[in-house]
Amino acid sequence: MTDPVLSLKDASLSLNGNAGRVDILHGITLDVHPGETLGLIGPSGSGKSSLLMLMGGLEQATGGTVTALGRDLTAMDEDALARFRRDNMGVVFQSFHLIPTMTALENVATPLELAGHRDAFDRAQAELAAVGLAQRAGHYPSELSGGEQQRVALARAAAPRPKILLADEPTGNLDEANGRAIMDMLFDLRDRHGATLVLVTHAPDLAARCDRVVRLRDGRIDGDAARDAAE
Numbered sequence: 001m002t003d004p005v006l007s008l009k010d011a012s013l014s015l016n017g018n019a020g021r022v023d024i025l026h027g028i029t030l031d032v033h034p035g036e037t038l039g040l041i042g043p044s045g046s047g048k049s050s051l052l053m054l055m056g057g058l059e060q061a062t063g064g065t066v067t068a069l070g071r072d073l074t075a076m077d078e079d080a081l082a083r084f085r086r087d088n089m090g091v092v093f094q095s096f097h098l099i100p101t102m103t104a105l106e107n108v109a110t111p112l113e114l115a116g117h118r119d120a121f122d123r124a125q126a127e128l129a130a131v132g133l134a135q136r137a138g139h140y141p142s143e144l145s146g147g148e149q150q151r152v153a154l155a156r157a158a159a160p161r162p163k164i165l166l167a168d169e170p171t172g173n174l175d176e177a178n179g180r181a182i183m184d185m186l187f188d189l190r191d192r193h194g195a196t197l198v199l200v201t202h203a204p205d206l207a208a209r210c211d212r213v214v215r216l217r218d219g220r221i222d223g224d225a226a227r228d229a230a231e
Helices: 048-055 078-089 105-115 118-130 148-157 178-195
Strands: 005-018 021-030 037-041 063-068 090-091 164-170 196-200 213-215 220-226
Touching: 005 048, 021 063, 037 048, 037 164, 048 063, 048 148, 048 164, 048 196, 063 213, 078 090, 090 148, 105 118, 105 148, 118 148, 148 164, 148 178, 164 178, 178 196
Parallel strands: 037 196, 037 213, 090 164, 164 196
Antiparallel strands: 005 021, 005 063, 213 220
């Protein structure tokens, strides 16, 4: 069997807040394999988004290890993590996190420019066309609908052709029609770029499209099932 793209071994996450230490994730052991689509589900507060953040190095595990593409994320400093994400990961959030003073094209081109790609704007234009926004490239986020902004966010995540695509409730702020469109585009991006996709969702129809679904409860894995086994 090929090595996992993502591997967590007894990973835990605790944060210090005003009320003291809060334990969020407890002893998570999980492998995600190349080309797999993994859905993370569970009730609010179960730790889904926190687990996704660990996978992306956006939160540092306070116990155990997290490796991505064979690299130990828990051993990297913030600069090294930022470079690793830039070169290997695309991240899509429920909130679009677009830069308001940049056009759609500039938003998509930015990570490519930071990575030193000379064809940044050509690739950005191609990704906008792939999500049906070729004619909106010169518009600013405030001039775009919520569905269009999420499409820009998808194009921005996919433009560097990442090996790992992470999505946190990508349809959470959208109506049903736009949510379905974004789901289709997300899986299309996975197929076009051959990325491994991990997504957090409350939407049963989105989870049903994943190869495998992991359920979390109270910061622990409460179920892990391949789609074929569940059907």
